Amino acid sequence: MAILSKIRERSMFLILVIGLALFAFVLDPSTISDFFNASKVNEVGEVNGETISRQEFAEALDAYKAQTGNRVSEMQAAKTVWNELIRQKIYQTQLEEAGITVGDEDIMTALYDSPAVQNQPRFETSGIFDKNKFKEFLASIKDTNGDEWKAWQNYMVSLKNNIEKTTYDNLVAAGLGASLKEGEAQYLMENTKVNAKFVYVPYTTIADSLVVLKKSDIENYIKKHENDFQVEASRDIKFVKFDIKPTEGDEAATKEEVAKLINDSDNRGVVIKGLKNATDYVEFLDENDSDIALDDNYKFKVQVPQVIAEEIFNGKEGDVFGPYKDADYFKISKISKVTQLPDSAQASHILIPFVGATSADVTVTQTEEEAKKTADSLLAVVKANKSKFADLAKEMSSDKGSADKGGFYDWFSYNRMVPSFRDFVFEGKEGDMGVVKSPFGFHVIKIDGQKNFQPVVKLVTFGRKIEASEATENAIFQDAETFALELANGKDFEETVKEKSLTSLPAVGLKSLDEVVPGVGNEREIITWSFGNDVNEGSFKRFDIEGGYVVAVLTGITEKGLMPVDKAISRVRPILINERKAKMIEAKISGATLADIAKSVNEIVRNAADVNLNSPTLAGVGYEPKVVGAMLNAKEKQVIKNVSGDKGVFAFEVESRELPTALPNYDTYRKRLANERKNKTFQMYEAVKKASNIEDNISSFYGIQ
Secondary structure (H helix, E strand, O other), X not given: OHHHHHHHHOHHHHHHHHHHHHHHHHHOOOHHHHHHOOOOOOEEEEEOOEEEEHHHHHHHHHHHHXXXXXXXXXXXXXXXXXXXXXXXXXXXXXXXXXXXOOOHHHHHHHHHHOHHHHOOHHHEEOOEEOHHHHHHHHHHHHHHOHHXXXXXXXXXXXXXXXXXXXXXXXXHHHOOOOOHHHHHHHHHHHHOEEEEEEEEEEXXXXXXXXXXXXXXXXHHHHHHOHHHXXXXXXXXXXXXXXXXXXXXXXXXXXXXXXXXXXXOEEEOOEEEOOOOOOOOHHHHHHHOOOOOOOOOOEEOHHHOOHHHHHHHHOOOOOOXXXXXXXXXXXXXXXXXXXXXXXEEEEEEEEEEOOOOOOOOOOOOOOOHHHHHHHHHHHHHHHHHOHHHHHHHHHHHOOOHHHHOOOOEEEEEEOOOOOHHHHHHHHHOOOOOEEEEEEOOEEEEEEEEEEEEEEEEEEEEEEEEEOOOOHHHHHHHHHHHHHHXXXXXXXXXXXXXXXXXXOOOEEEEEEEOOOOEEXXXXXXXXHHHHHOOOOOOOOOEEEEEEOOEEEEEEEEEEEOXXXXXXXXXXXXXXXXXXHHHHHHHHHHHOOOOOHHHHHHHOOOOEXXXXXXXXXXXXXXXXXXXXXXXXXXXXXXXXXXXEEEEOOOEEEEEEXXXXXXXXXXXXXXXXXXXXXXXXXXXXXXXXXXHHHHOOEEEOHHHHHOOO
16 A cells, blocks of 8 residues: 555656656657667667667678678677777767768779779670679669679678778878987987996895785775776686596497497398408498598508507408507408508699689689590690690699699608599609599699608598497486585585585686687587576576586676776785885885995895897896886986886996987988887777777677676
8 A cells, every 4th residue: 555655646757757758759759768778778889979789780790790601600700790890980980070081982993993893804894894894783783683782782881991991090190200309319219328337126035925915905006097907797607517428338338339340240140241341341331330431541550540550560451450449439440452652752733724623713714624625635745745744834734833843743742632633643653644633623643753662551440439328428417417406405516516526617707708618618608697687696507518517606796897806916916015015125225325225235236238228138137127217317427226127126326328329310210100100000099999988788689788
């Protein structure tokens, strides 16, 4: 009743709210959702007030996936597309503020000049690019081929984006230069040398235990350096993996199963041939469900499994070996052929490609039949006169890597070339010539040399992968379920891990768009779960993963913004410790001369000879740019104390400063400075991006709020 009373008291307010919402809807129906839903569910982000809708992101994502042939993962594609959309919005804003517009004429000019258009013969007239032909082509596909037209539209959009980026970068670069005075200053800074004496007190002279830090000290440091400690939302988990691995019993069963395939067997009066008596090896491997395919290549001794290599190369044709374990398989092998082959060969070839052959470009017009006739004709010519081979290779071969050398390939190993080429060269005799076909076309080949003949074998190998049995899988599943059940009953995660002699692994700093959980692999489901609205620290879940199970517990939640103190400790603590040590060392330093100062801190006076900012290293200390910089700017014969460096506290006295020889002109240094500034387009963009107001809700596209 109290609730109803409150509603009655506020009825006029509710009527007013609903009335305003309806009025907004009449003016613009799209505003009704925004009125009641501040999260704007149809948006995934905003850049300087300009929204990026779910539809815009989805279309850009689909286009990118199509462009890459779906060769990138979903999250990789999402991150790339999101960053590209941000870049586009930022550049568009900057160009608008500069009063610069990229129009259709600019895009079409870039399109005409692009290699994708210029290098297509269908857009040429008498060998020259014809704009009208290209325009006719675009007009025709716009009305008849929606998919191809869309692809060209996407290409034009990418051209527009590139023009905008280049225009803006050039605009900024035009305003970046350097004066001769800056060039002179750069020259002096790089080449001025200093000779000095110094006293160095390492931070390590004070034990860390003597420095007391409070949590508030870390917190204050973070607040003073907020820009350096901004973090994305992240999650920390701990997990236990339950891998489904075959047991010793599973291995023994697999070995026994494979052993039965060596000899013939009887199945209700039907003789089933084993590997020893089989002759159709493809059929044998297929009918017995081999987990490895037939490999018809010759094998040198180093190429066969070493566990059985000695036995095989002491065997003869028809011998069967095994079962033997090779990696994750049990195998049996039969020698089907024994011979001698060279381990290296030299050969020359003339490659004649045909339309559709691998690496055939648009200039290739011969059909497969025509290319074969050309190759046969060339073979007849070189067989009649071998001296013509090199000249014909230079003139006719499409293999530019060897054509300039008369088609010659110096010593190469058995497995370097495609099989048909290799077999001709290694199984033939020196001086043989012939034509073979490969995916690249027809090769006219001449065998120029062979060396180091060795025994080789062809093996027929049956392999069965060693896998966990159903009983083993069930046992592993039960272990994972029991572990999760104990957590559900309130037991502590680490305590349960210890009791069961398991191993707990951490995964720290998981981001909402990550895919890989370190130690587990590509398991997006675990990351999505860790960001769930109903998942809190201490929440746990069992996951099915490739090859087993994972039981994970959420151990930490970091929200977007300033890094939590606990996570910043390892980064901030060394900085604050050195700051405190510097003050403690400074309190010990006393005296007017370096000798007095050295005595006060029980150190020695050291020498620094010819140091400069190009190589800011002090002998016996190491890299100290702050200290060397201070030396370059200090007055001569003046003792400078309490200079905090990277490794300790310094006192020094500059004895002399050697200026470099004055140059008649510093234009070289000026130009170098100017070019360095103009080439920093990425830093320019990052600076503008940092100054932009970017709202990132991309994770909401994947169900993470």
